[in-house]
Amino acid sequence: MLDTALDTKVQFLHGFSHRTRIQILDLLRTGEKTVSEIMQSVSGSQSSISQHLACLRGCGLVSGRQEGKFMYYSLSNENIHKLLNMFDEVLTDVANDVNSCQHQIND
Known part of the structure; x- marks a missing residue:
């Protein structure tokens, strides 16, 4: 794989690498939302939510x-x-394996 293709894949996957961003993505599965609506469901300041939305964009x-x-x-x-x-x-299918992973993440 070319380095640029790999870099693009890594950058894309970065959007999934934070708990708040996953919460936002899960929330948006039900339809479009404003920052205020997102803040009501996802804990975080407006500034933090906006930064995560910028990353997701x-x-x-x-x-x-x-x-x-x-x-x-x-x-x-x-x-x-x-x-x-x-x-x-x-x-x-893999939840038990993921939950027993020794390499736990820290948010």
């Missing part, structure tokens, strides 16, 4: 549209929705 996972004074965020396309569903399916 930069990774191509989330898109935003402006309507009046509000920005509405949604999953960038149906393939992202399918990928999140696939994660859930795979995790069902």
Whole structure:
């Protein structure tokens, strides 16, 4: 694999590497939301949520549209929705292994 393709893959996967970003992605599976709506469901300050949304946009996972004074965020396309569903399916199969992993993450 070319280094640029690998770098692109790593950058894409970075969007999935934080608990808050996963919470945001799971929330957006039900439809578009404003930052305020996201803040009601995901713990964090507006600044923190906005930074995570910027990361998700930069990774191509989330898109935003402006309507009046509000920005509405949604999953960038149906393939992202399918990928999140696939994660859930795979995790069902490997949950015990993941939970016993010795390399625990720290947020």
